[in-house]
Amino acid sequence: MVINTNDTITAIATPNGLGAIAIVRLSGNLCLKIVSILFVSKEKKKITELKNNTMYLGFIKQKNKIIDQVFLCFFKKPCSYTGEDLIEIYCHGTLYIQNKILKLFIAHGARLASPGEFALRSFKNGKIDLIQAEALSELFKAENEEAHDRAIQNFNGKFAIFLKEIRQDLIYLNSLINVSLDFDEDNISEFNYKKFITTLVCLIKKIKRTMLGFKTNNLLKKGYSLVLVGRPNVGKSTLFNLLLKKERSIVSNISGTTINYIEEDCFIKGIKYRIVDTAGIKETNNTTNKLELQGIQKTYETISMADFILVIKDNLEQDLEKDFKISRKKQIIIIINKCDLLKKKIISNKQYILISAKYRIGLEIIKKQIKKRLNSKYHKTENIINNMRTYEGLKQVVLTLMKIKKTRKNYLTPEICSFFLREANSNLGKITKIITNDEILKQIFATFCLGK
Ligand SMILES: Nc1nc2c(ncn2[C@@H]2O[C@H](COP(=O)(O)OP(=O)(O)O)[C@@H](O)[C@H]2O)c(=O)[nH]1
Ligand SMILES: [Mg+2]
Missing domain, CATH: 1.20.120.430 (tRNA modification GTPase MnmE domain 2)
Known part of the structure; x- marks a missing residue:
C-alpha cells in the first residue's frame, strides 16, 4: 500500500463534540486555492497577500451565505507542522459548523485525512523524526505525570x-x-x-x-501488580477498599467472603498499580468447597505473578510467607492489621508495619514503604524507550x-x-528514520488522533 502525500488533506483537529471553539485543518497544495473560494477576510485581503504565521479574522462563506465568523491562520510551506502549506480555521465549536466547513473543504478538492496523517506528512517532510512521532503518540496516551514527562522529553529530543x-x-x-x-x-x-x-x-x-x-x-504504563494475601478475616478486603478509596470488595466477618480475586487500578504516590484482593488461604486446606478451592488456586497464581505482595496478618505469630510459598525474590511487605485490638503496645519496625484498616491507621506508612521498595527495585533513570x-x-x-x-x-x-x-x-x-516500508509507517501513525 502506497501512502499518498501529494493531495490536500483536511480534518477536525479538536475533539468530537460541542465546544467553544473548534479547529479545522487543511494541508497540501490546494490549501490556498480552497480558502480563496471559501474565506473572505474582514479586511478584504487577497489570499495571495496572506502572510506566514499570521491570523486573519473573516468569514467562511458558501456562495454568499455566511457559515461562520472565523479566524484563519496560515502557515506557509516549509515553515509549517506538515512542511506543506497548512491552514487552520478556528470556528465556533458547534457540530454543525465544524462539519459544514469540513464538508466544504472536501467539496472543493480536499480529502478527509486518516488519523495521524498530518504527523505522517510532518515526518515525510523531515519536520519530525520517528522518535518524535512516537513520543507524540505516547503523549496522547499519557495518563499520569511520569508517562507525560517521558513522552515530552523524547519529543524534545x-x-x-x-x-x-x-x-x-x-x-x-x-x-x-x-x-x-x-x-x-x-x-x-x-x-x-x-x-x-x-x-x-x-x-x-x-x-x-x-x-x-x-x-x-x-x-509504569500498565501498572505494577500489588497483591494482598493472608488468612481469611485478617482485613485484606478492608485494606483493599481503603487503598482504592471506595467500597469495592465485600468486607465481612464471615470467612471465605472473597472467593475470587478482585483487581482494580489505583495510583499510589503518582505511580499506577493494579491492586489485587485475594481469597484468604486457610491454615488447613481441608475444604471440599470447589469454588473456595478454585479461589485459593487463583490466589497462588496471583502471588506468582505479583510485583509486590502485602502479606496481611492479624497477630504477630503467623509465619505466612513460607506457608504461602512466596519466593524470597519477591518484594514482600508484612502488615499486622487490627492494631486497635492489641493489648500490648507495639510499634512498626523493619519487619512489619502495624495498621488498623478499619480505623484508617498506618495507611501512609504502607504507601511510603511501597514507594521506597519501588525505587530500590526498578531503577528510574534512562526510561526513554517508549x-x-x-x-x-x-x-x-x-x-x-x-x-x-x-x-x-x-x-x-x-x-x-x-x-x-x-x-x-x-x-x-x-x-x-530510514523506514521505507509504508505499512510500518501507517501502523505507527494510525495510533494518532484524527486531525493530528
Ligand atoms: N477491629 C478491627 N477489625 C477489622 C480491621 N480491619 C478489618 N476488620 C474486620 O475484620 C473482618 C474481616 O475483614 P475483611 O476485610 O472482610 O477480611 P478479609 O477476609 O481478609 O478480606 C470484618 O468484620 C472487618 O470489619 C481493623 O483494623 N480492626
Ligand atoms: Mg476478603
Whole structure:
C-alpha cells in the first residue's frame, strides 16, 4: 500500500463534540486555492497577500451565505507542522459548523485525512523524526505525570541525544581500529585490542541499561501488580477498599467472603498499580468447597505473578510467607492489621508495619514503604524507550556489537571489526528514520488522533 502525500488533506483537529471553539485543518497544495473560494477576510485581503504565521479574522462563506465568523491562520510551506502549506480555521465549536466547513473543504478538492496523517506528512517532510512521532503518540496516551514527562522529553529530543552519543561511541571505536588499518600487515599488532574491547563492552552495557528502562516503562504504563494475601478475616478486603478509596470488595466477618480475586487500578504516590484482593488461604486446606478451592488456586497464581505482595496478618505469630510459598525474590511487605485490638503496645519496625484498616491507621506508612521498595527495585533513570520498535532496534545494535565481542582474539581483524561497526551504525540509523516500508509507517501513525 502506497501512502499518498501529494493531495490536500483536511480534518477536525479538536475533539468530537460541542465546544467553544473548534479547529479545522487543511494541508497540501490546494490549501490556498480552497480558502480563496471559501474565506473572505474582514479586511478584504487577497489570499495571495496572506502572510506566514499570521491570523486573519473573516468569514467562511458558501456562495454568499455566511457559515461562520472565523479566524484563519496560515502557515506557509516549509515553515509549517506538515512542511506543506497548512491552514487552520478556528470556528465556533458547534457540530454543525465544524462539519459544514469540513464538508466544504472536501467539496472543493480536499480529502478527509486518516488519523495521524498530518504527523505522517510532518515526518515525510523531515519536520519530525520517528522518535518524535512516537513520543507524540505516547503523549496522547499519557495518563499520569511520569508517562507525560517521558513522552515530552523524547519529543524534545532526549532520546535523539542518546542516539547521537551511541553514534559517537561507534565512531570512536572505528577510530581505534582505523589506526591499525593504516599500518601494513606486519604491523597488525598495533591494533589496540584491549582498549578496543574495553570500550566496546562499555558501549554494550550503556545500551543494555537503556533497554532495561523499557521494561520499567511498560510496567509504569500498565501498572505494577500489588497483591494482598493472608488468612481469611485478617482485613485484606478492608485494606483493599481503603487503598482504592471506595467500597469495592465485600468486607465481612464471615470467612471465605472473597472467593475470587478482585483487581482494580489505583495510583499510589503518582505511580499506577493494579491492586489485587485475594481469597484468604486457610491454615488447613481441608475444604471440599470447589469454588473456595478454585479461589485459593487463583490466589497462588496471583502471588506468582505479583510485583509486590502485602502479606496481611492479624497477630504477630503467623509465619505466612513460607506457608504461602512466596519466593524470597519477591518484594514482600508484612502488615499486622487490627492494631486497635492489641493489648500490648507495639510499634512498626523493619519487619512489619502495624495498621488498623478499619480505623484508617498506618495507611501512609504502607504507601511510603511501597514507594521506597519501588525505587530500590526498578531503577528510574534512562526510561526513554517508549515502544517495542525502538527496543528491537537497539537490540539489533547490541547483537551486532556482541558478534565482535564473541569473536576470538586471533580471528578479530580490523576489517571484521570495521564491517560489524558499519552494520551497527546502520541498525542505529533505522531507529530514527530510514523506514521505507509504508505499512510500518501507517501502523505507527494510525495510533494518532484524527486531525493530528
Ligand atoms: N477491629 C478491627 N477489625 C477489622 C480491621 N480491619 C478489618 N476488620 C474486620 O475484620 C473482618 C474481616 O475483614 P475483611 O476485610 O472482610 O477480611 P478479609 O477476609 O481478609 O478480606 C470484618 O468484620 C472487618 O470489619 C481493623 O483494623 N480492626
Ligand atoms: Mg476478603
